[in-house]
Amino acid sequence: MMRMQMMRKLRCLAWFPCLLAFLLLPGSVHAKEYACDVTIPATVQVSGDRIPSGEVYEVVMEAITKDAPVAENMTQKVLNSGTVSFGQIHYTVPGDYQYKIYQKSGSTDRFTYDKTVYTVTVRVQNDAEGGLTAELWAVKEGTTMKNDAVQFQNHYDAPRNNGGGSSHHHRTEETVTYTTVIQQPPAAIGAPRTGDAQQPLLWGALILLTLSGSMIIVGKMKKYYC
Known part of the structure; x- marks a missing residue:
């Protein structure tokens, strides 16, 4: 039972970095300013x-x-x-x-x-x-x-x-x-x-950090599962 609860928590944490990246990258979902x-x-x-x-x-x-x-x-x-x-x-x-x-x-x-x-x-x-x-x-x-x-x-x-x-x-x-x-x-x-104020290098680094965090959490999930 305890293991199942831990798995649920880890799954939630795995989604958190992706959600953070989505919120911090408005340029990825909005077109460049028309100006x-x-x-x-x-x-x-x-x-x-x-x-x-x-x-x-x-x-x-x-x-x-x-x-x-x-x-x-x-x-x-x-x-x-x-x-x-x-x-x-x-x-x-x-x-x-x-x-x-x-x-x-x-x-x-x-x-x-x-x-x-x-x-x-x-x-x-x-x-x-x-x-x-x-x-x-x-x-x-x-x-x-x-x-x-x-x-x-x-x-x-x-x-x-x-x-x-x-x-x-x-x-x-x-x-x-x-x-x-x-x-x-x-x-x-x-x-x-x-009108495009994005900084591609900064956002690219953020995405890499986000994916790395997700991979670490997934690794822990596998450890607990096994």
Whole structure:
């Protein structure tokens, strides 16, 4: 009688790891979220000698496609130089979505501002796992070539130091802080984030541990039975 009760308990315990794995693996019984998130980077670089510090550049993104999802902040500011990102932009419907990205022209003396306008296309499609995925590319206005980055190249034309001028002018030049510009490659338009938050390696390890626990319990059941 006691042995039969022990067998029943062990059978119940054998099912427990499987039930735990089932509860901890929602991705195994639910389809991938029907959505994807996209981030669109834009890089501002500056060339020239003795570039004054503190120049702020404004990069603007505007939706061309009607009712296209947009980023929370559609105007980004860059201090001296660097990369900004528009996103996360959340998509729930397949289709082509187009945006215009450009740089506002400033008014600081001796700066030449890149007036390039990019058209960025985000193509959202169904994927093989029941979710959405996207591919991105940028095209400069007036061209047809696809670019993998949005980049603005500004220039500063430093004044010539001819040794002349008044002492007042000389003192003014001495108080100017200059920017050390390190030219870095522009950030490429990367792959989007899908709505699937599963971590396959983690879940695989959990399943193996669950099966191992079940096998140990089954082994004990056989021992008691024999």
